[in-house]
Amino acid sequence: MDAPQVEKDTMIGELLEIDQNIAPILFGIGMHCLGCPASQMETIEEAAMVHGINPEDLVTEINKFLAKENSEAQAAE
Template sequence: MKSELLITKDLTIEQVFENYPSKAQKLAQIMTNAGLHCVGCQASTFETLEQGMQGHGMKQEEINNLVYELNKVLNEKESTEDVKFTDFAAEKCKNFRKEDNHGFRVGLNKGSCGWTYDFKFKETKEDNEVEFKDKGIKVFIEKEHVDKFKGMVIDYVDGLQNAGFKVLNPNVKGTCGCGSSVTL
């Protein structure tokens, strides 16, 4: 029995985010990884997934693969566990830190259109922080933000245009047009 597709090639990019706000950040990352870089531009309000992909020179098979990957995300069970690293992000984190005992602080900065993530390496946690561990890495988070990070996965993207830590956070309710701020 074939399951019904919740996301189709005929939905606009904006409709995808409006229909699935808790998965918007992860869906946006999949679209961007597939070469659909108009996720945060004005075209996302009127352009369908298919039109956007075709506009970027993608073939029908690539469009079908994108739709499949987006629907796969909708069927994933959301984690309620602590912060986790992908294997690649953990490897990068270990390479970047100055000392083996340094932890990775994940913070939030309030901006004009939402929250942005702030990453830094530090030796010890502060009194207002809690500590988690994953894959041999200490993670420090301010106590007031712990609920905003439950189930969060930290990945590392290494591309021609961008490289850096990327957050997949199931608690995100929306993203701003610039693509760098989130609503939590």
């Protein structure tokens, strides 16, 4: 099974539904309001820009994380 992929227009709420283990990545760049209802409706791009982060770099980091986690899960099967 292929790892899920996110894009700049993926909503933060959707992102956390894909994998809650992404939260530490977001906390690490200063996105501490993940539980806020308003943040759930922001895209990765919007949230990154508010926090002064390049959205493309963030998407790349998240997708690398998801691929690694998927690879580890498949190896464990």
